[in-house]
Structures are given as structure tokens and as C-alpha cells.
Amino acid sequence: MDKNVKIVFQDGVEIEGKSFGAYTSAAGEIVFNTAMVGYNESLTDPSYKGQIMVMTFPIVGNYGVPDENALVDEIETWIESNQIQVTGLVVSYYSDDFSHWNAIQKLGDWLKAHNIPGVYGVDTRAITNKLREEGSTLAKIVAENDIEFYDPNVNNLVDQVSIKEVKRYNEGAAIKIVLVDCGVKNNIIRCFLKRDVEIIRVPWNYDYSTLEYDGLFISNGPGDPQMCEATITHLKKSLQEDQPIFGICLGNQLVSLAAGASTFKLKYGHRSHNQPVQLVGTKKCFITSQNHGFAVDDSKLPEVFKTFFSNLNDGTCEGIRHESKPIFTVQFHPEAMGGPVDTEYLFDEFIEEIKK
Numbered sequence: 001m002d003k004n005v006k007i008v009f010q011d012g013v014e015i016e017g018k019s020f021g022a023y024t025s026a027a028g029e030i031v032f033n034t035a036m037v038g039y040n041e042s043l044t045d046p047s048y049k050g051q052i053m054v055m056t057f058p059i060v061g062n063y064g065v066p067d068e069n070a071l072v073d074e075i076e077t078w079i080e081s082n083q084i085q086v087t088g089l090v091v092s093y094y095s096d097d098f099s100h101w102n103a104i105q106k107l108g109d110w111l112k113a114h115n116i117p118g119v120y121g122v123d124t125r126a127i128t129n130k131l132r133e134e135g136s137t138l139a140k141i142v143a144e145n146d147i148e149f150y151d152p153n154v155n156n157l158v159d160q161v162s163i164k165e166v167k168r169y170n171e172g173a174a175i176k177i178v179l180v181d182c183g184v185k186n187n188i189i190r191c192f193l194k195r196d197v198e199i200i201r202v203p204w205n206y207d208y209s210t211l212e213y214d215g216l217f218i219s220n221g222p223g224d225p226q227m228c229e230a231t232i233t234h235l236k237k238s239l240q241e242d243q244p245i246f247g248i249c250l251g252n253q254l255v256s257l258a259a260g261a262s263t264f265k266l267k268y269g270h271r272s273h274n275q276p277v278q279l280v281g282t283k284k285c286f287i288t289s290q291n292h293g294f295a296v297d298d299s300k301l302p303e304v305f306k307t308f309f310s311n312l313n314d315g316t317c318e319g320i321r322h323e324s325k326p327i328f329t330v331q332f333h334p335e336a337m338g339g340p341v342d343t344e345y346l347f348d349e350f351i352e353e354i355k356k
Contacts, residue, residue: 003019011134016122022115022117026052027138028140030131035273037063039089043079044079046184046220046222047222047249049086049157050157059092059093061095062099063103065104065109066104073169084114089116090124092124094108136267136269138151155223157183157221157227162183167201170199177192177198177215179200180204180208180251182231185220187335191334215351215354216238219247223250224265244350245326245329248335252320252330255327259305259320261302266293270291270331273340275289275313277310286342292331305323309331309332317331
């Protein structure tokens with residue numbers, strides 16, 4: 001019989017549930033995710049480091065978990081990093097039975113193997129409404145032993161998830177891209193390799209000015225962008241040059257900060273697979289996958305930068321673009337896995353700018 005656990009919010013609200021992962025206590029920032037599929041990818045997304053994820057989709061676990069050790073091109077085939085990044089998972093109904101052609105184990109067993117607690121049998125709609133009204137907050141999953149609340153945003157989470165040494169992929173390709181790893185998702189690397197480029201993956205605080213490269217890419221990642229002072233310092237120098245620069249998610253925020261803009265924490269963040277964004281200056285709308293708790297204040301952008309995309313739900317900045325240099329960023333995920341892929345063409349645009 002599954003053991004009882006409870007979710008305790010910072011304001012004192014407690015919700016009783018059942019355990020299906022590791023029977024252990026965990027704390028972090030609690031956020032909701034509206035994806036219908038892709039829990040394996042979301043759980044391993046470094047952008048979720050230090051967070052308790054609440055899945056709004058009513059049934060989770062029905063297609064199991066693929067082989068986390070399967071590799072293609074030296075990166076994990078089916079997941080977005082080499083480990084589960086969340087501190088806990090909360091779902092309405094957990095399916096212990098699974099069926100999928102590449103599944104090898106239950107979601108609950110995978111969580112247990114990584115010592116991550118899972119909670120089911122709770123009203124995730126009520127939790128989502130609470131977070132939408134009050135904003136993202138701290139919470140903890142309490143099993144046998146109570147623990148203190150933990151705010152992950154006071155730490156440099158990027159330093160925890162970034163690679164520690166320089167790593168190269170597809171060496172010898174005609175185009176060389178420096179990828180600044182702030183918590184990069186594997187599918188970003190896959191998207192570049194599919195376009196036959198050499199990737200020089202460097203730590204978040206690495207001085208890449210000593211390297212020879214054709215384009216600069218700044219990855220996604222967790223936490224407060226202002227924690228990444230070293231990255232911002234390096235980017236300020238890069239913005240003075242003419243080489244193409246592309247940033248995604250946290251990369252958008254870091255390039256914007258280097259350009260002179262500011263960032264702020266969103267009430268409950270954008271964490272869904274169906275966020276509509278508009279290409280500024282047109283009537284084109286794209287459906288995007290997003291996961292971030294901070295946003296760029298585009299009112300403070302210098303004149304040489306323009307807003308690239310805007311969010312049609314709340315009007316926030318979804319990317320910036322230099323008016324004359326090949327520099328652009330987006331807040332959403334063009335590499336979304338498993339989708340939508342409406343904006344994957346931006347990788348092609350970046351490569352074309354390099355070729356020019």
C-alpha cells in the first residue's frame with residue numbers, strides 16, 4: 001500500500017497525498033506544468049533545477065520511462081540531461097501500468113532510483129489555481145521527517161547544472177559554434193548536430209574569446225539570470241563584435257542584460273507547451289513550449305535592440321533582435337521535445353546568418 005505524504009506550502013496550507021516515488025522529504029519552489037506529454041523530458045530539463053513540478057494533465061506515468069543510458073552522438077537519446085533535475089513531482093493520478101514501444105520501467109521506479117519523491121491522489125487543478133492566484137511559492141513534500149523550506153533561487157543554479165569542462169561534438173564540420181552551457185537541453189545539441197555543425201560546449205563562466213568559432217549560442221538554464229555575472233561580462237564584449245549570436249530562454253535574458261536591459265521575476269512563470277507568441281511587426285503567431293520564471297523588461301532595451309516576439313497572454317517580451325547585427329534571442333524553446341516545433345526554423349536562420 002502506498003504511504004501517506006503531504007505537501008506543505010510556505011503559507012501553512014497542507015495537502016494530503018500518496019507516495020509513488022522515493023519515500024523521502026524534499027523542498028523547493030513549487031511550479032505547475034501544463035504539458036500533456038513529455039514528463040520524461042520535463043523532469044530532466046535543467047531549467048527545473050530545485051523545483052517541485054505539479055503536472056496539470058490528469059494522468060501521468062501511462063507511457064513509462066525509456067532507457068536513460070541510451071546514447072546517440074554522446075548525448076542521452078530520450079531525455080534532456082543526464083539526471084532528473086526536479087526535487088519532487090506532484091500528479092493527480094499516477095498510472096503504475098505503462099505501455100510504449102521504448103519504455104523499460106515505471107515512472108515511480110525511475111523516481112525511486114534517483115531518490116526523488118512523487119505524490120499522487122491530490123487535486124492538481126486546485127494547486128494550479130492557488131499558484132496562479134498567489135504566484136510561485138516555496139513548498140515541501142514531507143514523508144517521515146519534516147524538513148525546512150528551501151528557496152533554490154538564492155543559489156547559483158546555473159553553476160550546478162553547467163558542464164565543468166569543454167566538450168566538442170562533430171569535430172571537423174565547416175561551421176563551428178560555441179555553446180555556452182547554462183543548463184542546456186539535449187535537444188538543442190541535437191538540433192545543431194542535425195544541421196552538421198561542430199559544437200564547442202563550454203561552462204557557463206568560460207572565457208570563450210580564446211577560441212576560434214563562427215557563431216555564439218547561449219543556452220537555457222535555471223534560476224535568476226543576474227547570478228551569471230561572468231557570462232554577462234563575456235557577452236558584453238561579444239555584443240561589440242559582428243559574429244552571429246543566438247540565445248534561448250535564459251540565454252535571452254543574459255544577452256538582454258548584457259545589452260543593458262533588466263529582468264524581473266514573473267508571478268508564476270511561463271511553464272507550458274501551448275504559449276502563443278507573436279512575431280512583432282507581423283500578424284504571425286506561433287505556439288511554443290516554455291519554462292522560465294524570469295522575463296526581460298523590454299522597455300529598458302537600448303535603441304539598437306528591438307523586441308523580436310511578444311507573449312499574447314501577458315504581453316511580456318519573448319525575445320530581442322539587433323537592428324543591424326546578426327544577434328537575436330527568444331524566451332521560448334524552438335527545440336521543444338516533444339513539441340511543438342513551430343519555431344525550429346530559428347536554428348536554420350542562425351546557421352544562415354553564420355554562412356553570410
